[in-house]
Amino acid sequence: MATVTTSTPDWSGRRSTLASIRLAVLTFLADPQWLIPSMIAPIVFGFVSYELFLGSPDLVVYVILGAGMMSMWGQTLYGSGWATGQDRNLGTLEPTLSAPTPYLFVVLGRILWNVVSGLIGIALVFVVVVAVSGTVPSIDNPLAFTVLFLFTMFTLAAVGTVFAAAYVYTRYAGFIQNVGEFAFYIGTGCMFPVIILPFWTNPIALFFPPSWALDALRYAAIPGYVGFSWGLGWDVVGGIGTTVAYLLIAGVVFRRVERHVLEVGNLQEY
Amino acid sequence: MTSAPAIEARGITRVFQSRKGFFYQDVTRTEALRGVDLTVETGEIFGLLGPNGAGKTTLVKILTTLLLPTSGTARVLGLDVTKETEALRARIGLVLGGERGLYNRISARENLRYFADLYGVPYAEREKRVNEVLAWVGLTEAADRRTEEYSRGMKQKLHIARGILHRPEVLFLDEPTIGLDPKSARETRKLIRSLIGQGVTIFLTTHYMFEAEELCHRIGVLSRGRLAALDTVAGLRQLVGGDRTIEAEDYGFEDSELAAVKRLPGVSKVVSEEYGPVTRLTIRVRTGDLSVEEVGRSLIGHGGLAVRERRTSLEDVYLDLVEEETN
Numbered sequence A: 001m002a003t004v005t006t007s008t009p010d011w012s013g014r015r016s017t018l019a020s021i022r023l024a025v026l027t028f029l030a031d032p033q034w035l036i037p038s039m040i041a042p043i044v045f046g047f048v049s050y051e052l053f054l055g056s057p058d059l060v061v062y063v064i065l066g067a068g069m070m071s072m073w074g075q076t077l078y079g080s081g082w083a084t085g086q087d088r089n090l091g092t093l094e095p096t097l098s099a100p101t102p103y104l105f106v107v108l109g110r111i112l113w114n115v116v117s118g119l120i121g122i123a124l125v126f127v128v129v130v131a132v133s134g135t136v137p138s139i140d141n142p143l144a145f146t147v148l149f150l151f152t153m154f155t156l157a158a159v160g161t162v163f164a165a166a167y168v169y170t171r172y173a174g175f176i177q178n179v180g181e182f183a184f185y186i187g188t189g190c191m192f193p194v195i196i197l198p199f200w201t202n203p204i205a206l207f208f209p210p211s212w213a214l215d216a217l218r219y220a221a222i223p224g225y226v227g228f229s230w231g232l233g234w235d236v237v238g239g240i241g242t243t244v245a246y247l248l249i250a251g252v253v254f255r256r257v258e259r260h261v262l263e264v265g266n267l268q269e270y
Numbered sequence B: 001m002t003s004a005p006a007i008e009a010r011g012i013t014r015v016f017q018s019r020k021g022f023f024y025q026d027v028t029r030t031e032a033l034r035g036v037d038l039t040v041e042t043g044e045i046f047g048l049l050g051p052n053g054a055g056k057t058t059l060v061k062i063l064t065t066l067l068l069p070t071s072g073t074a075r076v077l078g079l080d081v082t083k084e085t086e087a088l089r090a091r092i093g094l095v096l097g098g099e100r101g102l103y104n105r106i107s108a109r110e111n112l113r114y115f116a117d118l119y120g121v122p123y124a125e126r127e128k129r130v131n132e133v134l135a136w137v138g139l140t141e142a143a144d145r146r147t148e149e150y151s152r153g154m155k156q157k158l159h160i161a162r163g164i165l166h167r168p169e170v171l172f173l174d175e176p177t178i179g180l181d182p183k184s185a186r187e188t189r190k191l192i193r194s195l196i197g198q199g200v201t202i203f204l205t206t207h208y209m210f211e212a213e214e215l216c217h218r219i220g221v222l223s224r225g226r227l228a229a230l231d232t233v234a235g236l237r238q239l240v241g242g243d244r245t246i247e248a249e250d251y252g253f254e255d256s257e258l259a260a261v262k263r264l265p266g267v268s269k270v271v272s273e274e275y276g277p278v279t280r281l282t283i284r285v286r287t288g289d290l291s292v293e294e295v296g297r298s299l300i301g302h303g304g305l306a307v308r309e310r311r312t313s314l315e316d317v318y319l320d321l322v323e324e325e326t327n
């Protein structure tokens, strides 16, 4: 009788996430076209927001947070979805989905990598702004700032996950995202505090975890900052709450989307 | 071991709805599969033939959990393809033909490592397994080159390497030799055949009759979403009226001569085709003792007449079946 040697399969979400990070790094090294969004864009953002906030006392921190976060946002959100779009283009979405591991773990790996590479952007903005303004910013509460900074990255990743699902759903996700992206920059307070925007935009911004996190971050960084009236503590609570909601949505949406594409059969479209 | 068949499909249908236009949506319904029943036994090589658009790829995707059927049920290795997908995916392999489906900026080795992780090849064995399959498909030398530099044949071999990396019990191959030169195609077929020795069940689709004939134990002919036939090669030959084919060639035949040939004992079908000035009659003979000479006698008066007998090829069978289905 013929024999098939099957050893117990050894797949896990963690392993797939690590494999996905590795693939992202290798792809990045093989083709450094990402240098453009991760280097040029932050520099441009840096100059633009410098002009915008000229005359404000906490100019430097505003600029770094604004431009830096814009760059981060672009990296995590755009990059995460982009990679799935790329899977569609290459025809690798089908072999990836035919593996036993849920695709969510692959996306997670990419988002983590994008968060890391987004940090390079922030560092660049920092260098540019310090060079242009000639001042090194002082942070009000460095410990809180660091913790909140990491938290902000996490909230960005949560939104990125939901967006990546859209790319699995349809090949038109890129179009939707391009249209929506700029609105997001402003709506979430990446660019400047949500509080200075027209009143009606505020409730919308609150649907996005990064709005809360960024407001908290500004409280921690800028002495005398006036953001959301409920203050830093509730910002953190709101940030955690919305992030958890996003992660839950991502989990559900991903399962639905994976099912949906099997129903429609559009995996190979690009 | 379970004695359940490797693949069991019952009443599989699949309807695609595609939309066109933005404001006025035109919905087109395509019935890609219209009730497919089929069973493939463990250790068998099963071949699926059928014209373009017959639904072969659709069936493969349904059986490999990449597409949901509109109705019907299918089990592979006893697992429901729509419900027990995770468990099933770890135990089956899929090779989709063509240029796409690889990360082209990175090497073949890195492609394989990545999929080994996703498919859960035991980590301790990963490098060994990657090297093994690379050697098996003959890509050891090129293993560290980016796959964008690969020829079509090399890509196809890499697809197959990826397909068997996790040692699947059932391997699905959708047109594994498409676009390959005869030598690469032959090598690929050799690889496929060698899997059988290892007990892998194989389900393959192809457009090449000889490939199916050479590799497969049983063959299904899919036509417009339905199985027009499913049998061994010998069985299929019987199905279309006999094992023998006699060909007669000359510069044109009269209708009366055609009628006379059709009336000969044992003749089940006569097809007339023109090749430039030459007309060829293909005469299907239900096993009997009609001889080439008798055919020649009924076409008397043709100076340059050539009559010969050949074995009914799978291609004859296939064309007959597909023709029947379209009429």
Ligand SMILES: Nc1ncnc2c1ncn2[C@@H]1O[C@H](COP(=O)(O)OP(=O)(O)OP(=O)(O)O)[C@@H](O)[C@H]1O
Residues within 6 Å of the ligand: A264, A265, A266, B016, B017, B018, B030, B031, B032, B050, B051, B052, B053, B054, B055, B056, B057, B058, B059
């Ligand atoms: N995602 C899809 N959306 C809409 N129609 C589809 C889709 N996939 C396949 N079809 C249609 O379903 C039918 C069967 O297609 P399928 O790809 O299964 O054929 P096939 O037998 O594999 O053909 P080929 O030999 O050309 O590969 C075709 O009419 C095709 O146009």
Ligand SMILES: [Mg+2]
Residues within 6 Å of the ligand: B056, B057, B058, B174
């Ligand atoms: Mg096909």
